[in-house]
Amino acid sequence: MKLRLLLIIILLSCKVLSQEKISKNNIYFEDGIAFNSLNNQRFSGIAQYKNKQEHIKFEDVYENGFLLKTLTYYNISSKQIVSDEIIFNPENKRKVSHLRYSSDGKKYWETKFDGNEKKIEFSAYQYGTKILEEKYLNGKKNGIWFCLNDDGTKCEMEYELGKKIKDCR
DSSP: OHHHHHHHHHHHHHHHHTOEEEEGGGEEEETTEEEETTTTEEOOEEEEEEOTTOOEEEEEEEETTEEEEEEEEEEETTEEEEEEEEEEETTTTEEEEEEEEOTTSOEEEEEEEOTTSOEEEEEEEETTEEEEEEEEETTEEOEEEEEEOTTSOEEEEEEETTEEEEOOO
């Protein structure tokens, strides 16, 4: 699962650098597939959503008409910084992961989803360091949960299908 997610992210990053960028107004949909209204072809590229000041608010990344990624931006002091990144599986159109970034561009939290868009993992970060990791199975706490306490000590708890089986160690 992690390898698949990493592969998707790498492929998306490579494709984003060479993609056509158009306005959201030039996209239309048929049966859930995005088309470029300028040439009536399935859209591959970046659809941008801008505000009145022409700052990008959102970008949607498409490949062959399917949504791969959505980016939401902070507009701070004329800088545009990604605030949210949602990655989709183009095969089933469901979320794979949702990342939130702080205003300084560092990862703030990340949620990973299974093939049915149920949360399977949640991680929180502070100044780029992971301070919390939670795992789920069928919507219930499951596996080892990790956190860093305020004093920097590590705490791990273990859950099995929602029931705590080991307390902080």
